[in-house]
Amino acid sequence: MRLRHLSVLGAVTALLTFPVQAQAAPSGHTYQVSPQGSDQAHGSRTSPLRTIGACLERVRPGDTCLIHHGTYREQLTPPSGTKNSPITIASYGDGPVTVDGTDRVTGWKDAGGALIAADTDLPPALDFNAVFLDNTRAMEGRWPNSGADPLNATWAEADATSTDQHIDDSDLPDANWTGATVHLWAGSNPWAQQTGTVTATASAALDFKGGNYRCPPLCMGNQTYRNYYLVGSKAALDQPGEWFYDKATHRLFMVPPKGGIAGHTVTAKHRLWGVDLTGSSYVTVRGLDLWGTSLRTGRSSTGVVVDGLHARYISEFSTLPMPPDSDLAVEPFEGNIVASRILDSGVQILGTGNTLKNSEIAQSAGDGVLVRGTGNTVTDNYIHDVGWMGSYTPGIEINGNGHTVTHNTVRRTGRAAIDTAWQLNGTEFHDNRIAYNDISEAMRTSRDGSPFYVCCSLNGSGTSIDHNTAHDADGQNGYYVDNYSGHFRLHHNVAWNTGSRGVYFNGHTGPSIANEDHNSSYGVGINVASSALGGATDASGSYFSNIIGPKPVTATQTGNPLPVVRSNLISATPGYTDAVNGELWLTPGSPAIDAGEKVDGVTTDILGTAPDQGAYEYGAPLWSTGCDLPGCQQRVRHGRWSATSSDGSNASAAVDGDINTRWADSTPQAAGQFLTVDLGESKTFDRFTLDAGRDTSGQPYGFALSVSRDGTHWGEPLAEVHGRSFTQDASLRHRTTARYLRITLTASGPAPWVVNDIRLYGEGPDAASTLQAEQATEVRGTDRGTAAVSLGAGDRLGMRATNIDGTHLTVRVAPHCERGCSLQLRLDRPDGRVAAEVPLNGTGDWQERSVPLKQTLTGSHDLYLVAKGNGRVADVDWLTIRSATAAPAT
Structure with missing residues (x-):
């Protein structure tokens, strides 16, 4: 008989939502703040202060600032509390409390050429400017034009006659681009992006300086990838809302909205750090919203708790410079360009013993969260739409030792969802716990990487990567321990739709010592190896067991002792509940039940005569990953979907739930070609995703999405998408319910269009899912x-x-x-x-x-x-x- 039990963490009685009303420390004084108050007031409920800063000037250890609903355009720099008497800054609970890092731009005048301009000083460094039009991110003037979603970028493609510091492009508009920033995603294997400065322009050509590190993998020229775009030039202003800041004249130029600027509001970033805790310890920040700014602790901070933060548009920048030597933990060399902006973006939890929890972090050109130091905790957070500038800035960047990163949902990232950069961290990465995280939709602006990524030469002794799920990503692997790293233990992880492998330890002509993967489950969308260690000159002590997957488990047989590979189930039908939807738990009769071996430090509860293979013990309650905040569950359950193309052919490969199968049209892209998808039953969603795989030749140049309830009557398109990327999203203005979808091309292209996978997402969970x-x-x-x-x-x-x-x-x-x-x-x-x-x-x-x-x-x-x-x-x-x-x- 298989014994069953429930392991309980403890009683949970609070509703986790925003804002959260704070409770004052029993022995401290409580001050209240309201936009209707006065900084000369007493700070009582009936006589509140006007600014949070005035409250922070008064508080002492044990005191509390309770903040009423409103917008506060100021920077908070709290003093320190003590371990037993922290200082608390919290929402009162009567509505959102927004710390806004922007100020209004006024005094707009006609500037000629269909532009308007305002004289204004933008205090942040020029590379960090951000402008908002009617509380929406405004696009910096850019060629070619791109949509509002920075993770759905439109790229120009240079001609094959281009060279390292020179671009030929017959589509380049005739204009003076000198001084503009050129953003490159180019090379034979472009695992990171770079920027340079245009030094000269000519007809259909330009020269630039910068970028092009480590040619040929990451450079312009006659390479497989020759993608680029231009920003930072007045010549790029050609559509409503685009802006350009002239640093010499301190003038902000903008293409006005249709009908003029009257009645519209423009704000620009003025404060990089709306909550600056670099000199603070023992401070609790609870239930605040951040807009156009971010929060950071410092290297000496300890005992800081950030709870219920709701932060949007936290970091913006337009260049990717080499990190300064002072930031590097290894010898400087040109490859360190990949670590650009990691240390100056995101919500930053630095120091020792600090916590970020129950928070939503969204929209960042760089990091979502940077955790750095020793013994910090990042738990139960929803982090999304970050890292769009394409360096190694991830959803969560982990540097240091002894951190706990658990129960986070991280989705839609330019590169990795969770990452560590050895250039900044050094070679140690010990005693970290990374567990129960759900990481998906990663690698949106790169091709060589994974949702979970480790690089390089790191010693992960004492680190456990366990009970995570990785899925629906455009990289190569679900979990990737790259280039000479060792002593990493992975167990009870799950991956599907991650490309080549579930997990990969890459020796890369060097050592890959004592790495382990146990009791993991891998599903559809993996076509090379379920788990692998390759290219190692020394793989001593590596160990792979109790793994279920569709492809072999392999390890380079070098070292002493040789790697162990045993007790694994390789099968296309291992008895999963629903592999297409990532439900990789076992059904009765699965050959994995009681077929595993005990592994010291990994095997815990055994329900039956022996451990099961795979990540879920049959008969036990199912563990889950990700946060439990609103928005953490969005993927719509895949059912019996079918698809046909406009020529009547079967396009089932586009909707089989496997990113490694693909449908391709028979002729080059032409406006009017379409796919019709039957979902089999009505589904409610507000985002549609078309995954065209990592082969750029078949990506649609533009498409429109329409829906129908009966497959006969079609309304006007709900969304239109332009530009080309591995995965393209159509975001709907309103949630819709429909059974039939139609994807219609709106532009022509030189190659047939390709669809590897179609996915749907809804604001809120799908009750048909588990x-x-x-x-x-x-x-x-x-x-x-x-x-x-x-x-x-x-x-x-x-x-x-x-x-x-x-x-x-x-x-x-x-x-x-x-x-x-x-x-x-x-x-x-x-x-x-x-x-x-x-x-x-x-x-x-x-x-x-x-x-x-x-x-x-x-x-x-x-x-x-x-x-x-x-x-x-x-x-x-x-x-x-x-x-x-x-x-x-x-």
Whole structure:
């Protein structure tokens, strides 16, 4: 018999959402701040201060600044508290509290040439300027024009006659581009991007200086990749909202919106660090919003807690210079260009023993989060849309030792989702824990890398990378330990749709010592190796076991002792629940059950006669990855999708859920060609993703997305996409529900268009997917474990804005009630309408209970699972709402 149990972390009674009201320290004084206050006031509730800065001038250890709803255009520099009496800066709880790093630009005048201009000083270094039009990021003047999404860039392609410092391009407009910044994504294997300065222009040509490090892998010339664009020139201003700042005259130029600038608001960045804690320790910052600015602690900071931060547009820059020698932990050389801007972007958690939690970090040209120092914690954060400038700036950059990085959701990154840069970190990377993170949609502006990336020559002793999921990325691997690094232990990780491999340890003609991968599960979209160690001159002590995957597990047989590869299941049908949707847990009868071996330091609970192979122990509650904040779950469940092209041919490879299969049209791209996708049932979504793979020749030059409920009547396009990249997103203005999609080309191109994969995303989870109980956005009166939730009578868990189209509720539970107990599914409120009720009579092991809904549910609802009965009612693992005819994708 396989024993079953629930491991509980502890009681969770708070609703994790924004803003969060702070509680003052019992022994301290509380000051209140409001936009309607006065800095000469007492700071009481009835007589609040006007600025947060005035409050910070008054506080002492143990004191609190409670801040009322409003926008505060100032930089916060708190004093230090003490270990037992921290200083607290917190939202009062009556609405968003925004620390805004921008100031309004006024005094606009006609500047000729269909431009307007305003005289203004932009204080940050020129490379860090940012401008916003009506609270939306305005694009710096750019050629060729690009859309609003910086991770969906439009590139020019230089002619093959170009050389290292020279570009030929017959499409280049005749203009004086001298002084402009040229941004390069070029070379035979462009794993990073670079910038240079235009020194001279001629008809259809320009010369530039800078960039081109390590030619040929990363340089312009007659290379496989010759992508570039130009910014920082008045000549590029040609569409509404574009701007250019003339540093000599201190004038900001802009193409005005249609109808003129009247009635519109323009702001520009003035403060890089809206919350500057570089000289602070023992400070708690809770429930603040940041706009156009960021937060940082310092090297000497300790005891800082940042909780419930909501930060947008945290870092902006337009150049990628070589890091200064003073920042480098290794000898300077030209390859260190890849580490550009890592140390001067993102939300920065530096020092010792500091924490960032329960926060959303979004929109950054560089890092999402930089964690650096010793013993810091980054947990339960949602980090997305970062790293678009294409250096090694990731969602989370980890430098140093003893850090804990867990339960974060990181998606849509230019390169890696989680990364460490040895140029800045040095060769040590010991005793770090990186676990329970969900990392996806990485490698949007690069081709050689992975969602989790380590480079190079690092010693990872004591570091554990475990219980993570990597998927839907355009790089080569899910987890990539590159170039001579050793002593890294990976276990209980999951990867699918990550390209060549699930995990790769790259010796690269050097040592790759004592690296390990155990109990990991790899699924579809991996076509070379499930787990591999290659190219090593010495692979002593490496060990690979208990792995499930579709492709072999391999290791270079060098070293003493030789690498061990054993007890692995290589099969296209290992008994996964739903491989296409990443549900790689085992079903009854899987050959992986009880087929594994014990591994010291890895094997914990054994349910049965022996450990299982793979990442999930059969019969145990399912552990989950990522954060439990609103927005952390968005991927729409893949079902029985089908597709046909405009010529009537079958395009099923475009919708089979495997990024390594592809559909290609039979003729070069032409406006009007289309694909029609049948989702099999209605789905609710607000973002469509077209993955064209890492071969740039077939990327669409432009397309429009339309939807239909019946496959016959089509409305106007909901979104149009221009430009070319590995993966292109169509973001809808409003959430839509439809069964049929039509992707229609709007531009011509020299090669047939290609689709490797189509994915849908919705604001909120898809109830047809397996919704993990421990990822509920609201829990009240419950025990939340690492893989399940324990509910007592009257307890509940809630999931916000869940997209539903189904007829049956299924719950996986372990009941603890002899009689008279149930789980009620209620809509929109904890006491809302009962949509279904699951009776729970008797106690037992984990089991699936399915009941019909009282009526078919569609649309978006808040869902609440409420326990009724006496005492401890049940442990809940997961729930789904599906149609009775819906079957798992294969």
